[in-house]
């Protein structure tokens with residue numbers, strides 16, 4: 522049985538939080554909003570509770586979890602060592618959508634980190650997440666609250682679509698504001714490496730670090746037990762094919778029109794997930810459109826991205842069309858999620 526509790530996102534009721542915190546302390550699974558997406562939480566120090574996360578999601582045991590803390594000063598609970606660079610980054614970005622990879626403390630069960638000697642740590646800023654972790658009094662391991670490989674949930678309804686009956690409590694505080702997952706930066710290596718673009722833009726990290734940040738390639742790093750599936754090629758994906766047009770806006774719009782024509786003629790239920798300015802240009806084709814907001818407002822686009830994928834999928838689209846945006850700021854995270862969601866990627870030929 523899943524208990525769904527509504528809670529005010531800005532001022533969560535302490536009684537509701539206490540109930541969810543008790544479920545966490547007694548080994549239960551609690552889905553809760555963070556500023557990025559909804560998380561599926563369990564007591565990170567309770568191996569059996571952590572095992573339930575993997576079972577509920579159908580997540581492979583080699584994919585490690587992020588541990589959530591109420592404040593950066595608690596990092597020593599789960600990390601053997603907190604490098605100076607981590608303190609510097611957190612003084613700017615905590616609480617917020619930045620996950621740091623740190624040397625693991627022996628207290629953290631191997632199950633959480635998939636046998637790695639490092640642990641992923643984040644201090645979320647969402648008032649409900651903060652209140653819950655604080656009230657539980659334990660570090661909270663929480664991946665996104667979706668079935669493994671599916672689109673991450675940005676509403677409680679999304680959580681229930683994937684996990685009704687297998688999660689004990691869902692805290693419903695409405696849509697999550699950032700809408701894409703946290704940025705993951707590995708500061709256990711020197712220099713730090715970006716493992717996943719997310720809610721904190723790469724440029725913002727570079728401004729604090731004072732040097733360019735390299736993005737990890739999808740291949741398994743040497744000496745690591747297995748790939749980290751945030752980096753798997755197909756992930757965050759809807760259950761229907763997604764064609765991604767990866768190139769300049771004019772090219773992408775033209776190609777999308779031509780492709781939609783062909784697919785519609787074949788009887789497909791074609792839908793498109795596009796910046797607001799493209800929606801007007803595509804409306805005459807009669808396909809379903811999900812406008813993500815104007816492309817100059819990447820934060821708005823990011824916040825609507827997963828909602829769009831899930832909406833089009835649940836409304837019966839048999840193929841979804843989308844295009845990339847400029848690779849700046851949150852555009853890096855948006856494009857990363859679109860590429861991993863895609864079954865077909867069409868790239869513009871390089872121009873001479």
Ligand code: AMP
Pocket residue numbers: 584585586587622634637639640641663664665702705716749750751752
């Ligand atoms: P999710 O919470 O579902 O967004 O997934 C968490 C992601 O964090 C995983 O896909 C991993 O890529 C990453 N992660 C967690 N722990 C580690 C770690 N110790 N080293 C590298 N990546 C990690």
Ligand code: MG
Pocket residue numbers: 664665673
């Ligand atoms: Mg996930």
